[in-house]
Amino acid sequence: MRRDIFQAIADPTRRAILVLIAVQAMTPNGIAEHFDITRQSISKHLRILSECDLLAQKQEGREIFYELKIEKMKEIDIWLDQFRKIIEERFQNLDQLLFTLKNKKK
Amino acid sequence: MRRDIFQAIADPTRRAILVLIAVQAMTPNGIAEHFDITRQSISKHLRILSECDLLAQKQEGREIFYELKIEKMKEIDIWLDQFRKIIEERFQNLDQLLFTLKNKKK
DNA sequence: TATTTGTGAAGCCGATCGGTTGCGCATGTA
DNA sequence: TACATGCGCAACCGATCGGCTTCACAAATA
Structure with missing residues (x-):
């Protein structure tokens, strides 16, 4: 099992x-x-x-x-990291987009 | 269910x-x-x-x-917070202990 | 020694899990 | 219109889950 x-x-x-x-x-x-x-x-x-x-x-x-063994909880945290990473990437892209839009405006 | x-x-x-x-x-x-x-x-x-x-x-x-809905993953993160808090408390206590020991030494 | 206490293991049972096959149905395509 | 495709739903099935009761055994206690 x-x-x-x-x-x-x-x-x-x-x-x-x-x-x-x-x-x-x-x-x-x-x-x-x-x-x-x-x-x-x-x-x-x-x-x-x-x-x-x-x-x-x-x-x-x-x-x-x-x-x-409280440190074992880290395994869950590590699994969550992939989602944090995706969220972070989206945030970066959004930032990039806003930056581009701002420049176009000028 | x-x-x-x-x-x-x-x-x-x-x-x-x-x-x-x-x-x-x-x-x-x-x-x-x-x-x-x-x-x-x-x-x-x-x-x-x-x-x-x-x-x-x-x-x-x-x-x-x-x-x-990637933001829903936060619920797991929130649950993990209780363990992070406990770890943090232990760290603080350890810090306190080390400080006390150091002062006794003097 | 006899009894109580703290524990793990085993077996039972209804409910749920995670897969399957076999539909029915709506949406595209010939 | 006929057919193919993408999908959800229902029924089935063996395995596992999460309770329970019963038991065996070691350690503490009377």
Whole structure:
């Protein structure tokens, strides 16, 4: 089963989990308190996020603390870059056009 | 069926379509040439993207040109902002810590 | 030691996904 | 008028999703 970060953030619950554990490491039970679904479902989401290599985990006794590897969010940012680039190019062209029009006017 | 932009970009084919029609408007047939799936599948993807209000379309005779409303990509960018903010805060705190350490040293 | 607590894994289930084929229909063209 | 083309829609299908319940097991606690 091939997973990627875009699939990871497709689910709204998973997005909310990511935001939670971006700030601080949390246990599955701790996370589950914020939602109306079972602890096991949360665990399943954490497993998916782990498979995307988005999580760091640290065991403390019988508790496991999960935290977002926040720098992984850059992958999305990088994907967005192509659109920013296109927007930028259009802006440049528009600028060029305005410049040309202005010169014609004179 | 509730759709959002995060679900829209979850599928790799859909992401590729978005990139294609970000540059210029294209017909379903034109888009389909770039993929190994049927024209109908492409249409299905376009429908999903439309439901997320990501597309502008223009009819020309029997052809329909689809184009990405590129500014809609900002929604993803805005979601990423929360993580940027957290990173920034950590950087500030680190800076503060280094400053404190430096003063103690003196 | 016996019990409680925190966790992951497995199996179930209805809903959805992402592809397919087979239409119907409007628009161009011979 | 007849035919070809471009398109959307509906039905089908196997795979996956995102919940759930049940279980096993290790760690903490009585």
